[in-house]
Amino acid sequence: MAQNLDALRLALQHSPDNAPLLMLFADACLDEGLMDEAEQSFQHVLKNDPANADARLGLARVALLQGKTSQAAVRAEQIISDTPSCAAAYLLLARIHITEGDRSKARAMYDKGIALNRSLADPGIEKDLHGVKPPEEETSGRKRGAMTSSGSFMESVSDDNDDDSHPRGGAAFDLGLADFEKPKLNFSGVGGMEALKEEIRMKIIYPLQHAELFKAYDKKVGGGVLLYGPPGVGKTLISKATAGEIKANFIALGLHQILDMWIGNSEKNMHEVFELARQNAPSILFFDEVDALAADRRDLRQSAGRNLINAFLAEMDGAESNNDGVLILGATNAPWHIDPAFRRPGRFDRTLFVPPPDEAGRAAIIEVMAQKKPIGELDPRALAKKTEGFSGADLKAVFDIATEEVMNEVMRTGKVIPLNTKDLIKAAGRHKATTKAWFESAKNYAMYSNQSGFYDDVLKHLGLMKR
Template sequence: MADIQSLKQALAFSPENVPLLLMLGEAYLDQFSFEEARAAYDSALKVDPANAQARVQIARLLDLDGRGSEAILRLEQLCDESPNFAPAWMLRASFSLNEGRAREAREFYERGVALDPSVKNEDLLKRIRQAGGVRSAEDARDAVPQRGGDRQAAAYFDPEFEEDDFDDDFDDHELEIEFEQRPDVDFARVGGMEPVKEDIRMKILYPLENRELFEAYGKKAGGGVLLYGPPGCGKTLISRATAGEIRAKFLSVGLHQILDMWIGKSEEKLHEIFELARRQAPAVLFFDEVDALAADRKDMRTSAGRTLINQFLAELDGEASRNEGVLVLGATNAPWHLDSAFLRPGRFDRLVFVPPPDEPAREEIIRIMAKGKPVAGLDPAALAKKVKDFSGADLKAVFDLAIEGALSEAMRTGKIVPVTQKDLLRAAKTVKPSTLKWFESARNYALYANQSGFYDDILHYLGIQK
């Protein structure tokens, strides 16, 4: 990976150097700093408005940001204007695949590879094949060599023999391996977040420990908690830690995964996943990016579709489907995209805001992160003061940067040097807090779409409401 720091230095001397800007964008993408990546590509376009590479990457970033329609629109435009740019066709292939148009995906894929064989992407091709985007007899043969010979023969002799016949029985061991038997993190590894921890304890830990007492009050362990908030503040982490804390199994499901992998059979797979969790109770069933389910009905291109949503709601409805001992956790950066049907009692009936860590929480996170690392003279409280608005992920970036610095120093001098408070402070200066941006849009939803006071926590956090 190109070193961001040195790229920036180089750019300070030649700010209009497009190849450098593209490299910077790439480096940011590699470390998932999407906003910075976007800024780099935008700068490249300012100098060279037709730059195809920058345009492809912006489409990719838009898609990652949940703006699928805009992404596709821009990409189509690019393919019209620069039809010989192979990476654009590859990205288009993956967009088409995500929308369930496997055969179209295949066409785009082939077009890209024909233009430039070096863009080949085995992984994408495999997914296209699994989704049924197998077109010719020849493809059919090398796509599924393990399948029965007569099928291959059929495919070989009958060019019309195609997709539906191929995707009906690939095995779902993927389902099983997702279960981490017991995550190695527990609440102690999560700094701050006390209210969230308490909510989760109340919802599952205490009912499990005091079964009879809770039954006397007609309460059972289980149900759903929806975690929402700015990126990098520990939603995924606390979900894994919950499973660790209660010694439960942990099943993490990306909804995009269900949508991509089992096109046309998503409902069935979703049911199987819930069944698997029920059999393994106590279990934590975690749906990351749960908004993908509802990724805007206004944006039908990326929507999961009504039937999948209904299936999900039916599975959540405890009564009908015996969810005792299964804690369903969902996480999202965009709760406002969720259908309010998700938030009814028995479904995600606790909406829990996961804010950026406050100062004491940051101090705790810093302590947790320094543990087991070669750090000397650390003053967590002083550092915590200097990193206002930083998310846990931002703090991790600070540590990573400082450690990288110490490492290259060690390699240069041959002497092991610990990371110091000063290194960390210096690193902190170069990391930008990533939570502020989220509040810009969250604020509007909280102010203008705050039905039933769902987002009071955000207003409270922003000091708009007591």
């Protein structure tokens, strides 16, 4: 496969704008896990052909493989709206719904895709959806919405009187948020991150625990905090643990749960989410991949996307409602894509850099992960030394690789074989830290777009600024 990639690279040097060649190269990069190169190739195709459904689908696949399910879902839905005959987009959306545990919606999407192109039948998806019936089709006289080829969301006009006849876009159960709860997880269940935990205590927990002192100074309790860092370092986990520390309700959602194709309903959904958090205060409202929602408005050509962002800002400001006791946490792998308006005072004015764990942190994470595995002799420190730059997700991958190595013997003998330090160190040698690519991008922004000092923590982590 490496030889094929080299041959494709050489061919692209002679024909850099050849769309079929770029698509072949991008697909080969995906097979090899080279996400950045795949993404660049798909973007190159779209630069010359913005409506190319295969390239847009490729970007959605990249997002899904990177764990950005919200972004992947939005991209797939955009393709379906623009090109309803794109069967592969329905199958990708089915995979996304399976990942999120919504097998009923996955069945609906899969059936639509197969109806368009039976040759795309996927035994893996069919196995996951065995016995699942699709949800009842919604019947309404409203017109469909659309996504533009540039990726902006454009909503269509709905029929009159739909508030009564079509009760959409408001109820928590419609958004999949009805079952939120106070997490049992707290900081003791999160390995490492000691410096970050203390920073969270100072910026989040203590103010919420001593609300009366803040009120004495006429200062609201809550507000917004932005967590940024490489993928897989535990931004979602530490957010949930923060809610557990203060015994607050934790409401987590992604952009695709907010978006609705009918005019005004996306903004209504946003309002309902904030109302749900206000009615259940103290609460933490967690937006994963917030950069997809807080995109720079200068990049949005259609008014619908701008209107949703403006609605989000108005809800954060508490212009018409009281946000006291509501903490808004946003997590992002790409803070450089966030509109500066989101970082002004009163919004995401507090930022927390979530770095990969240090050696002591990795050892602590390894100990936590080992508690749910059959483990023999284990030296967490020895493994931590061999996993420099690994995120929590990388360490989980190490355990998964080591498990796969012993499974053949386990299946043959029918006996549980404990993992040991040697097995895990061998597995670590087969896995590369996924945080390195992120720091390559972040370093450029930190070095050349850091007038406000926003990326100082990145520079300190890289040893380019004194602490």
